Amino acid sequence: MNKSPYQLRYSLLLISVFAFALTSAQQALKLTSIVTDKADGVPLSHARVEVRSAEGNALAGGALTGADGKATIQLGKAGRYTVSVSLLGYRKHSGTVDLKSSETMAIKMEVDEKSLGEVVVDGLSPTEKVARLAYNVSLIETDKFKNTTMDLASVMDRISGVRIRQGGGVGSDADVSLNGFSGRHVKVFIDGVPMEGMSSAFGLNNIPAGLAKRIEVYKGVVPIELGGDALGGAINIVTDKSRRTRVNASYSFGSFNTHKTNVYTEYTAQNGFHVSLNAYQNYSDNDYKVNIDHYTDFTNNSVVYGDFEVRRFHARYHNEAAVLKVGVVDKPFADRLLLGFTGGYEYKETQNASNMNWVYGARYTTASTLMPTLTYEKRFDVLEGLHVSLNGNYNFGKSYAADTASCNYNWLGERGPDKSAPGELSYTKYHYRDHNGAANLAVALFPAPGHSVSVSSTLTTFSRSGKDETVSKPEYDHPQKSVKATSGLSYKYDYRGIWNTSAFVKNYVNHLEAWLDPDGGSNYRDMSSTESYWGGGLATTYFIGKRLQLRLSYEYAYRLPTSRELFGSGDDIERGNATLKPETSNNVNLGVTVRPMDTPAHRLTIDAALQYRDINDYIRRTTNNDNGRASSSNEGGVRSIGGDMSLRYTYNGMLFVGANFSYFDMRSMMKYKTGTQSLSLNYKERIPAMPYMYGNAEAGVSLNDVVVKGTLLDIHYMMSYVHEFNYEWNTYNNSELEVPTQISHDINISYSFGRQREFTVSAECRNIFDERLYDNFKMQKPGRSFAFKVAYNFNK
Incomplete structure (x- = not known):
């Protein structure tokens, strides 16, 4: 597929966006607030600065102060504005300003003596909450x-x-x-x-x-x-829901002929009209080198073994997507009411199966997304508050899987002799539609200070219909549907911000329609079932002073099989299993957060957590000898014990270092083979194909006024570590089934300049030392790669 039209199209779009943004930027005014403690003059970070028009009280902008106590807000025009500043532990400040040109305001905050003995949670930022x-x-x-x-x-x-x-x-x-x-x-x-x-x-x-x-x-x-x-x-x-006008555009080029473009534009009028568009595209040849231990020599139809480095030759990928939202904000009937549409297209060449033992040279898939969306949010003045939110979407997209080659390929990219029947895996021209819907309704009532009651319900639907041009299969003419509904009711009590506890109950409903034999034989027929399950739990946290937080939680939970586990991926690389049973688990979590340093200049946070899981009917994905296809099955009981720890230190908003480490011991607790009294060889063995020990480290520095006054230089280093793990049961004791220990290093350098640092150029290198990196069933990931990016950001 020719790439030039895509690159030309997005280049023209970027030029248009840049021209619009540059024109708009000439008219912007800015209001800079410097917030300090009135008693000692120390800059106050994380103070919320909000600017509204004095006439009409319409929100014009908002921001949080940085470590230097500064917050800059872009305003569309001159006029009279009300400026309010709020911060935990301080009295709210409010004042007015007649803005005729860009100005700087000095705001001195007074300590609120009434709040010193308690934590006023309403004064926190969303992240802190x-x-x-x-x-x-x-x-x-x-x-x-x-x-x-x-x-x-x-x-x-x-x-x-997270891995x-x-x-x-x-x-x-x-x-x-x-x-x-x-x-x-x-x-x-x-x-x-x-x-x-x-x-x-x-x-x-x-x-x-x-x-x-x-x-x-x-x-x-x-x-x-x-x-x-x-x-x-x-x-x-969580996406950015702040009300402002902005344009962000970027383009990057990197190794393996990789191109990425992103344009985000948003406009909110004084009368509350809101429109936003987020469009992006990705393209890559993905022709990085991989290491293999054998390939087929078609000249004599033999297998050659060794350690070979080859280049991927059939892995091209591109996708284009756009998310449009139109609606109103800050209205009496809705804080946010947005109608949206998400559209996208994807083309993907399939280089290999679920493992690298099976290579392809012609298989490919396409997928499109056509998805309307709805967002509604409103806070009502009922009792101490009533919050209502409704979100929903439905995907009308379609997909296509093609496997039509009349030969096989090897890892050298060589074409084998013609076969009697076409298809590298199985001859396929499969057109199918995966119709997916999701809706979430959440209602929270605050009847009295410290008390809240919440109700939430989430509905997800799936149905697949399709036709293969090459063959007629019975399952294509029969339903493949699932409907899942998860509803919950919770009560929360908060005692002066020092201790809060939530108790909740959940109901799970699972409806399934499939073409299968429930006994596992060949007596296929239409099957339909509806099951309901109950779970629940408790979560509590306690604060000791301002620098220590303890957490404890428990839940009896269900996990219903996904549509992919039930019905497969559609391209025959992963096959479904409609007889899967839901997983159940007893989950216990214990966590602690410590902030030994928490000043405007120095901030150190340490988090640690322990987890215990006791799972029944655990669902595990495996590959098999069926040409590298994958499938899922219930594997009985599994026990998991582990924990993770992280720490992060920041100095004066310009330097940070951080690291995290995780270890989890997941083992099979099935003592006997299914349906027998024979001792299972996997009993108390570690669950395969799951990394169990891994971590990250990072460091960064931000330097102002480098070379040119008003510029910002950011340098960010990241290291990743994954300990070796097996992707089949340890009892096989086969080193070839082992994913080795991996350590990789990345670095990113960016330089922002312009009147408001609206222009940014950056360069990055991933996997600096070109290590061999693997995942899943020893699937090799890219080696060393470079990328360069240019970006423009306009806000007011």
């Missing part, structure tokens, strides 16, 4: 990654306890491993809506990091507001 929850949660802000070429999956890979399982380069399947649990045990949400129904064209592995404001990782017990069925935890990607 999440960090104070009783759940074992970690957060990461994405600002420092926006100048890199990272996608959301790569950013998540830096979080304590992204990705078997290749750009566009390869990405699963999240959390606390030792694989991706399908961990639910991923965007603003509380499950991503399970979105096509691969809109996946973690190709969404730019700039889409998110922060990422919340719940390890183990999950609040009911994230109404999914999860055993290992949940990840919530």
